[in-house]
Amino acid sequence: MQNERLRAVMEAGGWTHAALADVTGVDPKSVERWVNLGRTPRRATALAAAEALGEDVHALWPALRQARAARAVSPELVALYGQRADLPVSVFVDLFSQARQRIDVLVYAAVFLHEAYPRLNDLLHQRADDGCAVRIAVGDADDPNVQQRGREEKFGHGIESRCRLALLHYRPLTDVPGIELRTHGTTLYNSLYRADDQMLLNAHVWGVNAYGAPVWHLRRHGDGGMFDTYAGSFDAVWEMAHPVEG
Structure with a gap:
């Protein structure tokens, strides 16, 4: 499933897959998978991408909000x-x-x-x-x-x-x-x-x-x-x- 929010934000800012990959330190193919396959990057990478795009990280990848909530449960x-x-x-x-x-x-x-x-x-x-x-x-x-x-x-x-x-x-x-x-x-x-x-x-x-x-x-x-x-x-x-x- 495509990440339409990420696609729209990148297009509005003139970002290519290669350009976003460069600022986040990943391969352009990874960015392509974020957009076209709906993949969720690791939190640190997602934060870097969201900062570069000027967008809220949870708006781009809602699954990260759910992951944070899950980790809030005590490991005990x-x-x-x-x-x-x-x-x-x-x-x-x-x-x-x-x-x-x-x-x-x-x-x-x-x-x-x-x-x-x-x-x-x-x-x-x-x-x-x-x-x-x-x-x-x-x-x-x-x-x-x-x-x-x-x-x-x-x-x-x-x-x-x-x-x-x-x-x-x-x-x-x-x-x-x-x-x-x-x-x-x-x-x-x-x-x-x-x-x-x-x-x-x-x-x-x-x-x-x-x-x-x-x-x-x-x-x-x-x-x-x-x-x-x-x-x-x-x-x-x-x-x-x-x-x-x-």
Whole structure:
């Protein structure tokens, strides 16, 4: 498809393919392909051409605007799911199975994991036996922040019973070397499931149960990114959480 805008601008300014090629440092055949085949040059070349022509680079090559928008997405974002219910439990199981150094879980309850995968404790036990540090923080059913979440979700005392159930599920792991279990009463903005440098982050939405809220799949990409921000929030909650004894 021809680039009619580029053709018109060049004709209006008296530019030949060779002349524009000369100022941009490319072959005249490249300029011909820009015009006749609608090819988009590299950004630096396009900027040089647009400056010479006295035209807006995005008016000549709209695809460059789209490419810039795409690069604005964090390189740490692997996938975005509209709601947790869209993810089969195998996604969480696979994540934990791949961990070699650490597993962190920060939730109020998340009993769906044990309900859908009854061998979760066996998996965590195996990862700990292989040298993986496992930290699990579940909600304190007696804490006002947890109880408030239940009222917001219109579940009544449901969330409190789910927290107690989660604690029952995980309690057999308290005597396993390498596994720590704690309870917390923090305002939980996100449920977090980390395995080494990957993380599933279940956002919380006011009045919506966690299964109906979005999930971000993050992969760490250098220091100081989103991954480190959320990992730091886990560490902060962990320091305030109360150890559960066997």
